[in-house]
Amino acid sequence: MMGGRTTGWGAKRWVAGLSAVVAVAAATWGTTGAMESGRGSVTEIATVQPATKQPPVGCSYRTSDGLHINSTVTKQVLLMYGSASDTISFSFRPTNKSEEIESVAITSYKRAIITSVSEAEQNVVGNVGGVPVTNMTFTIGFDGTVGETGYVVEVTTQEDTYTMEGSYEVGGFVLSLDDKIVSGEEKDGLQLGDVVSLASKSLTECSMKWKAFGSTVSSASLDVSTIEIAFKEQEGSTFLKEVEYEDTCSVDGYVDSKLADGCGVGFSPNGNAFAIKTSPYRCGYGQFFVHFTWPEIQLNGEVFETVLIVKFDKSSPPPCVALANTVEVDARGGVVAVEMFNLLNPPQPSDVQKVILTYDGKSYDSDSGKSTLEQPDQTVVFPVSGGTSGETHEATIECAFEDRTIEATYLGGNVQVEVTGEASLAEIKDLPERDGKxxxxxxxxxxxxxxxxxxxxxxxxxxxxxxxxxxxxxxxxxxxxxxxxxxxxxxxxxxxxxxxxxxxxxxxxxxxxxxxxxxxxxxxxxxxxxxxxxxxxxxxxxxxxxxxxxxxxxxxxxATWSIALIAVLGALLVLLLVALALWAVYRRSAEQTESDYSTSGPLGVPDPDDLLYNESVVRDVYGRSNGAGPTAETAAARAREAELREEFPRPPSTSAASGRAETDDASSTYSGLMG
CATH class of the missing domain: 3.30.70 (Alpha-Beta Plaits)
Structure with a gap:
């Protein structure tokens, strides 16, 4: 930068002729250069001029070696995502110690490039020969465009005006539409219309202005084909394909006001224009981002990046859309799969309940279980009946929402259903054994x-x-x-x-x-x-x-589950056979026991040959057993009681004649007689 006075120095004069460049680091008395936003970097270069150990009269920079330079200094700034900021600091030494600073200002710059300048921060940091030395710091803002601009620092005292001149190179590129910058995070972006306007005019052209460090805007040496492009939605990570773009597309493919098919964005080869072509009816979340990285524009190891926000008017929801295609179905019947989009929310205000396919006089509802309902595209599957092989039918598709049913919009023509193939299922085919296989x-x-x-x-x-x-x-x-x-x-x-x-x-x-x-x-x-x-x-x-x-x-x-099922069924069958065998043995034993207990006397009297009787384990109603029988008197009394029981049974417990209001069970009917 240049320091001077209006008397003898020449106020506000530019110093030309940069002979060489050197890095100038920030120092206590010198300059600083740091992007406050943290998104970029600043480099300072200056002509090599005779340096002094003591700060000269006027404004000067100080090197890292503690030497002061009062020559023009150019700073380089990277405009990241549309904005940047930098600080400039310099030392001021008046002619004599009696001079006092009245004002400090930065003037004479291009306001399209330097968009804001702060008030100067002043700090007295020392003196030379009794004359005070003051550090002065400004914060410079860049918000909008790229290019070059100069500026002038003016320090006014009650005796004189001192000046220092400098310049900035702001690198990167910006996109504008109708003279309004649209690229950058803090900009409004591209404001596109609703689905009707997008379908009628999908291509939008923006002007491009770029600056490479050390070159002019008119230079054709820069290769814009190295710009990298990526897309991202406002929400989530799934890009809803509002723009068709593949890796095979040429970045500088906007030629003669046209983009190649399937390539929705591109720069002109000379770097003067950028075009974006949206896909009809794809409106996504209301906006998406086009992210740019330009490796050829970098500063201090940081690569230039910016973004273009593309916005849609969602006041009119887009229709459900079917992509034109000829789909095949087997003559025996099967499934028809149709590629669609806009069935899910977003962008629709309500989800589609079902999709209906109609052809050859029949309608078929979609099968949500077999369909792939994911963003960005949906594959809708319809189970259909058979037909005559070789026939082709034009199909219509309707989308049933919660409150309405609308016919789909077709891109590229209606969907065709072609009946083909053999009306038979795949046949079993064995593989013969081969030696060594x-x-x-x-x-x-x-x-x-x-x-x-x-x-x-x-x-x-x-x-x-x-x-x-x-x-x-x-x-x-x-x-x-x-x-x-x-x-x-x-x-x-x-x-x-x-x-x-x-x-x-x-x-x-x-x-x-x-x-x-x-x-x-x-x-x-x-x-x-x-x-x-x-x-x-x-x-x-x-x-x-x-x-x-x-x-x-x-x-x-x-399959594994089949083998497991067979094993379980086999086990159950074995258990059933064992149970049947046990039941048969039990039944046979019961029949034999019933015969043994009923053929040798009154009810409840065991056969004398019964094993349990002979082993004195049971006794009959008379108290007899093979081990110990009742007395003759007891036997006679119990025989008489048995005869009375047979001749005069007690009335049922519910009868008034029983003498009881309730009886718990039938066995109590004879309790009086059994005592």
Missing amino acids: IIFAVLIEFDRYDPENYTVTTHGKCIAGLIAMLGGDVDGYGLASVRRGSAIPEVLLYADDKEDYDAQVETLKADLDEETCKGQEAMDEPCSDVRFLESYVVASDGSGVSGDGSAVAAASGL
């Missing part, structure tokens, strides 16, 4: 099907996917069964040895992982609807051997 089975679950509609066509897609993952040909694949779950084909394959078996199984597990989705794509199925379940080696004698070689149940063709 292992036969093994894998179980793969398809959510969209069940055994009743796992047709030849569907199985053909399964085998095609397996061939794509493992190689070989159709003859190297068999089918042992199609089990229940959803539809679980038990596919038979060959392996050279145990090591080859393990390798093929690991390939299937990896490729059929939902995140990888390689196998599902090869089978033309949604990523979340197909999964690997288990595998095992099938021995040549028909017994099953698990993947690690240990023996398993002989019924290796059955």
Whole structure:
């Protein structure tokens, strides 16, 4: 920077001709340069001028070596996310000790670049020859654009005006629309219309202004194709695809006012413009973010970054949308899967209750259990009846909300349903034994099907996917069964040895992982609807051997749950047979006992040959046993009581003649006679 006085120095004059640059560090008497926002950095460069040990009269910077420089200094600032701030400090020494500072100000700068300047903080830090030396610090704000600007520091005393000149380079880029800057976190962003306006005019062009350090805006040497682009929603991590953009798209692909198909954003090759093309009817949460990183623009190891906020008018909710496609269904019947979006909240104000597919005079409701209802796209599955192979029908789709039913909007034309394939289920196919080969089975679950509609066509897609993952040909694949779950084909394959078996199984597990989705794509199925379940080696004698070689149940063709169920049923059957046998023995013994106790005398009199009687364990109603009998008098009395009991039974306990209001049980009827 340049220091001077109006008398003899020349006030407010620029010093030209930078001969070399050196870093100037912040010091007690010198300059500081730090981004207050923490998002960027500042570098100071200055021409090498004769330095003095003592601060000269006027304004000066002080180096880290304690030397003072009063020459023009240029600072570089990185405009991160649309804003930055910096501090400048300098030392001021008046001509004589009697001079007092009346005012300090920074003037003569481009207000589009420097947008705010604080009041100066003044601190007397020492003196030279009795003349005080004052440190003065300003905070400079940058909020909006990039480029270059100069400034002038003015210190006024009662005797003179002292000046110092400097400049800033603000690096990065900004986007503007209708002369209003729209990029940056604190800006309003792109304000787009509702679904109607988006469908009629989806392309928006913004002007671009950029600054690379040490170059001019008109320079064509900078490569904007190195800018990195990413998208993010306001809420959550799932981008709702309001803009179609793949990694294969060219960053500088906005040529002749056009973007390539499927590439929703792009810069012009000369860096003058940026265009964004929104996908019709995708309005998301009301706004999303386009994040930019530019590795070629960096300062002190920090790379330039900024953001563009894109906002939608959600006063009119978007319709449910079906993506045009020709979908196939087997002549036997099966499922039709249609790709859709806007079925979930957001962006709809209420969730879709069901989706209805109509073609060939019939309507079918969606199956939520088989559909994939996730953001950003939904795969809606309809179980349908069969048809005539070779016919194609134009379908209509309706979305039933809680309070209304609307027909879907179709992107690219109506959905076509093509009836194809064989009207038969996949057939069982054994694999013949081959010398030196292992036969093994894998179980793969398809959510969209069940055994009743796992047709030849569907199985053909399964085998095609397996061939794509493992190689070989159709003859190297068999089918042992199609089990229940959803539809679980038990596919038979060959392996050279145990090591080859393990390798093929690991390939299937990896490729059929939902995140990888390689196998599902090869089978033309949604990523979340197909999964690997288990595998095992099938021995040549028909017994099953698990993947690690240990023996398993002989019924290796059955799933684990099937084997467990059979075992449980077998155990129950054995228990039932044992119970029946015990009951038969018990019944036979009871019949024999009843005969023994009823054929040799009155009721309750045991047969004299009965084992329990002979062992004196029981006594008859007369008190007799084989070990000790009653006296003759007792026997006669009890015989008479028995005769009376048979001839004059007591009335039932509920009768008034019983002499009791209630009786607990029938045995009490004879209690008086049994005493």
